[in-house]
Amino acid sequence: MKVAVIGAGLGGLCLAQGLREAGIDVEVFERDPGVHARFQGYRIGLADIGRDALLACLPARLHPLLDAVTGTLSGRRVFFDTQLRQLRELPPMTATAVDRHVLRHVLLDGVDVHFGKEFTGYRGTRAEFADGTHVDADLIVGADGIASAVRAQLAPDIRPTDTGVRCVIGRTTLTREYEMLVPGFGSGVSDGKVQLMLGLMRFRRPPREAGRELGVDLPDTPDYVRWVLLPAPEAPGKAVEGWHPRVRALVEATDPAHSAWLSISVVRPERRWSPGRVTLLGDAIHATSPSGGNGANAALHDARLLRDLLVQRDVPEAVEEYETQMLAYGAEAVDHSVAMLDQFLPGRAGRRS
Template sequence: MQVAIIGAGVGGLALAQGLKQAGIDVRVYERDASARFRKQGYRIHISEVGEQALAAVLPEVVRRRVIETATHPGDLVAGFDTSLTPTFEQVYPGAGPDTVSAIDRYAFRRALMTGLDDVLVFGKQFTSYAETAAGRVQLTFADGSTETADVLVGADGVGSRVRAQLVPDFEVIDSGIRCIYGKIPVTPAVRGVAPDAFLRGFCFVTDGQGPGAAFAPVLFRTPPEEYGDYLMAVMTGTQAQLGHSDEELFGMAPGDLWGVVAKHVADWHPAIGELVAAADPSAAFPITLRTCTEIASWPTGRITLLGDAVHPMLPSAGAGANTALWDAARLTEALADGSLPEYERDVRPHALAAVDESLRNAKHLFNLDLGA
């Protein structure tokens, strides 16, 4: 069997590792020119579901690499008002030395690429597929080249071109929420000003009316060569709350974009203003939060889907990457034993539970009601 995966994100790479370990011929096609950081996010929460999936698909050398490059586990999720008065707090039990509860996205992808040099093909933008008379799938790329495979897996994210052809009527919903991501290097000065909670786990600050801001530590076990420990900072809000249209937000230079964040926290607790001022302004970028309310359904054949391509969701449950990893583990099993219809049956209820949780949480975090 030859399997072609479109997209070298977390789910696609985990699937490639699982298939290679199972002795299945696999190739991953990625539109990015290299493995360098993509403007998608910074810190990823890993749940027990995600850890179990990684253990199921990764060779031990790769799993150890993931553990080594993960962050030191946090033990807190908390909320604050803009004066830094606590509004909620949940403390988690201490984690073991090999626990992976959070990881830097770039470090994670690089770890997942371990041993896949002969599998990964960069700079290949997928455009369409066609099923051939010989019972295979032909892939066409933007450069005019083609490849063939027995099975095609769309792991190409919320804007999946594979899904667009396979399930053209699937609805992806713009939540109306925009995020401005940033990085605050953890220097001694930042440690001196940051509230203790901000260095323990995920913290969300809001007055309940305007934009909110999340802070989460990325304190590496082993940092990448390019950078060290940092606080992820994310401002969330609607275009009206942020005071800028999409055209303006997505057209801004990084420094100007981070200036939007600085403006909105100017009358918040001074510690927040100092943290925002300590950020690397060149690291700022915006994204649109999209979701679904139903899970895509398609006829079983030689084309299937994984991760955000089938169940885009809001980050408010911290479940997007973990659900994609679950998909990868289940799809590895299905392709290895010929049970692809069972994978497609199982993925829907599992993903819908995560989507529903993210929508429920969005009501509290973003004052957003999309019907969950």
């Protein structure tokens, strides 16, 4: 059996790792020219389902590395006014934090990835690319994100839906001063019009140091505060004028290379396409709002589920069962994320517990 994965994001790479461990031939094809080609996202929270999927798909030698480059999120969720006076508090939560870019490098280790391969379409199970090359496989998996070119051919009626919410996301290297802004699991600061959401990414060990011990090249990423400002102002610095000096300093000290303006859209799998030897995974078919905290976890779960089924069954049977389960929980994940979105908008946070 040979599997062609289109897209080298977290879900596609997790699937590739799992297939390699199972002895299945797999190649990954990525449109970007290289691993550092663009901003790769921010700190995410791993739920048990996502962490279990990673441990099931990664080779055992990488399990200690995964533990080293994650961190623990725990405690209360506090909301402040612009002068850092507490307004409200939500019940405590616990999760595992991981940096998306660092995790992607862990998942790249040992995987056969072809960069600079823009997918243009498929004929049967032949995937074709803009450079005139192609690959034949027993299964094509579209793991190519919210603007999926594979989905555009397989299920053209399923398209992204704009939620209308815009945000600015940033990353600021962690200092003791900024650490005080996040006393627990996460925090928020609001003036009633704009809200700043804050969360920590504190690695158990420096990623590059931990990776070097296993011969894995990881980014030299420091501990940091991940922040999200929404609705997105035209100038983040001006939006926090008059706020507490510590908050202003955090926004002004952000790393421009790891900051972005985002338009939040979702993809909901509302209908079934004809099952066959082409399928979809992760954001390509169930892109969630980041407010649900379940997008990456769902994609990683997709990878584990599809890997397990391909090991147990013939390709057509495996794909049909995978899609039956994935489409159901994928739609639930999207609905949950949209329902949670209003909690992250000014004046609405804390209404639900």
